[in-house]
Amino acid sequence: MTKEAYIQAILKKTGLDRKTKARLAADLESDIGARLDAGETLDAVMTGMGSPAEVAEGLARSMGGATPRRSRWRWAVLFLAVALLLQVLYSAIAWCFFVPREMAGAESATLGIIGGADGPTAIFVTSVRVGIPALAALGLALAALAAFLLMQWKGRRRPVPLLVTGAVLVAYAAFLLAGGLSGSMIESTLNLWMPLSAVPVLLSRIVNPAFLAPLALGIVCLRRGMKQRREKADIS
Amino acid sequence: MERYRQQLKKGVLEMVVLATVAQSPSYGYRLLGDMDARSGGMFRMKEGSLYPVLYRLEDDGMIEARWQPGEGRATPKKYYAATARGAAQLGEMKNLWAEFSACVDGMLARAAGGGSEAEKEAMA
Numbered sequence: 001m002t003k004e005a006y007i008q009a010i011l012k013k014t015g016l017d018r019k020t021k022a023r024l025a026a027d028l029e030s031d032i033g034a035r036l037d038a039g040e041t042l043d044a045v046m047t048g049m050g051s052p053a054e055v056a057e058g059l060a061r062s063m064g065g066a067t068p069r070r071s072r073w074r075w076a077v078l079f080l081a082v083a084l085l086l087q088v089l090y091s092a093i094a095w096c097f098f099v100p101r102e103m104a105g106a107e108s109a110t111l112g113i114i115g116g117a118d119g120p121t122a123i124f125v126t127s128v129r130v131g132i133p134a135l136a137a138l139g140l141a142l143a144a145l146a147a148f149l150l151m152q153w154k155g156r157r158r159p160v161p162l163l164v165t166g167a168v169l170v171a172y173a174a175f176l177l178a179g180g181l182s183g184s185m186i187e188s189t190l191n192l193w194m195p196l197s198a199v200p201v202l203l204s205r206i207v208n209p210a211f212l213a214p215l216a217l218g219i220v221c222l223r224r225g226m227k228q229r230r231e232k233a234d235i236s
Numbered sequence: 237m238e239r240y241r242q243q244l245k246k247g248v249l250e251m252v253v254l255a256t257v258a259q260s261p262s263y264g265y266r267l268l269g270d271m272d273a274r275s276g277g278m279f280r281m282k283e284g285s286l287y288p289v290l291y292r293l294e295d296d297g298m299i300e301a302r303w304q305p306g307e308g309r310a311t312p313k314k315y316y317a318a319t320a321r322g323a324a325q326l327g328e329m330k331n332l333w334a335e336f337s338a339c340v341d342g343m344l345a346r347a348a349g350g351g352s353e354a355e356k357e358a359m360a
Contacts, residue, residue, distance in 0.1 A: 020291075026314055027264050027287050030303075033311030034265040049283055058284025063291075 003032055006046060013056035016063060024059065074151035077144050084141035091137070136210030139176065142169055143213035146221050153224075162225030169218025176211050245279065251329045252279060253289050254318065257299050258326050261317035264290070290316055298322030 001009075007028045011021045035045045049055055146165050153162055205211060256262065256271055264286055271279040293299045299316045306312055318326065 023291060024287060027290075028283070030263050030312070030314035031265040031283060033306075034263060034313055037306065037310045038265075055282070055284045058282065059287060062285060062288035 001042070001046070003029075003036075003042060003045075006042070006052065007032070009052035010055045010059075013052055014060050014063075015056075016060065020063065071151045071154075074148050077151065078148045081141050081144035081148060084137045084144060087137045088141060135176065136208075139172060139210040139214045142172060143217045146214070146217035150217075150220060150224060153228075159225040159229040162221045162228065166218045166221030166223075166225055169214040169221060173211055173215035173218060176214075177205060248333070249279075249285075249289050250293060251326070251333065253286070254293055254298055254322055254326050254329070257293075257316050258318035258323055261315045263313040263315050267316070293322065298325055 007025055010028065011025060014021065014024070016024070032042075032045055032049075035048070036042065040048070050058070146169055149161060149165055252271065252275075253267070256267055256274070262270065264283060268281060268283070268286060271281070290299065290301075294301060294316070297319060299318050299322050301314055301316050303312050304315050
């Protein structure tokens with residue numbers, strides 16, 4: 001490992017803001033140079049100062065903020081997000097290329113459900129025809145991606161990705177809710193003769209992991225993002 | 237006991253670093269060596285603990301940093317020096333420390349002696 005690579009590894013692991021990193025880089029450059037001038041080898045310098053993770057942890061702890069340790073489960077969450085996104089992609093491709101247009105409407109619902117137990121083809125049709133499961137998978141995939149981002153961004157002061165993710169998730173949840181209220185729902189809601197008929201449908205939309213998960217994760221992302229923005233402003 | 241040692245060190249670290257820098261401008265590596273040597277090993281620390289203290293002092297305007305070219309083939313160094321404000325603050329810190337340590341010494345001495353007669357009567 002070269003001196004530059006060692007410094008970069010330390011800076012990367014601190015998770016601190018850019019301004020503090022620049023300050024640290026200058027001091028590390030100066031002091032490692034001083035140690036080398038004093039006759040130490042780079043290996044001895046690295047042994048004396050500690051591994052990049054050790055140095056970074058000490059710095060982050062003393063500078064009141066970043067905790068570079070992140071959960072290892074974040075990779076499992078990312079895997080889940082990718083699997084769900086692939087499911088959405090598969091449904092979209094199947095819907096576009098393999099479902100006959102004449103079956104794409106209400107008929108296919110009946111066909112898909114009836115044929116579900118009959119064989120592979122029928123099961124395939126069932127899985128691709130329904131838009132709601134694909135939307136649900138998309139919601140859960142977005143929620144899983146947000147969870148990964150929260151784990152990955154733990155202790156960092158980079159609010160923008162979290163704020164963007166939070167905004168997208170909350171907008172998606174709002175879209176799902178609005179989708180639930182569209183069409184017949186709105187009509188039935190507006191229909192004074194049966195005002196209560198919309199309530200169970202609306203409740204079933206709200207009490208649904210595909211709605212709640214992205215909404216909750218979106219709110220967490222937004223709150224964490226705003227907190228990080230405040231911390232960043234305090235430091236600069 | 238190590239926890240108390242760490243806590244005590246933490247409480248006076250800024251004052252000790254400021255005092256060392258005020259004695260003569262220095263860069264991080266030399267500061268670490270000086271503090272270690274002058275404290276008999278009590279203030280042996282690593283860069284990861286020193287830099288945040290330096291940055292706090294610099295942000296408070298008590299020290300300032302500047303680059304100085306190295307002699308001969310030596311690399312440039314980032315030197316820290318005490319400002320006028322830092323020197324004044326250090327004087328106040330020394331007074332505070334004298335007051336603080338006299339107070340703690342007195343309390344510990346009294347505790348070791350079992351307290352005054354009046355205190356013993358009050359306890360009884």
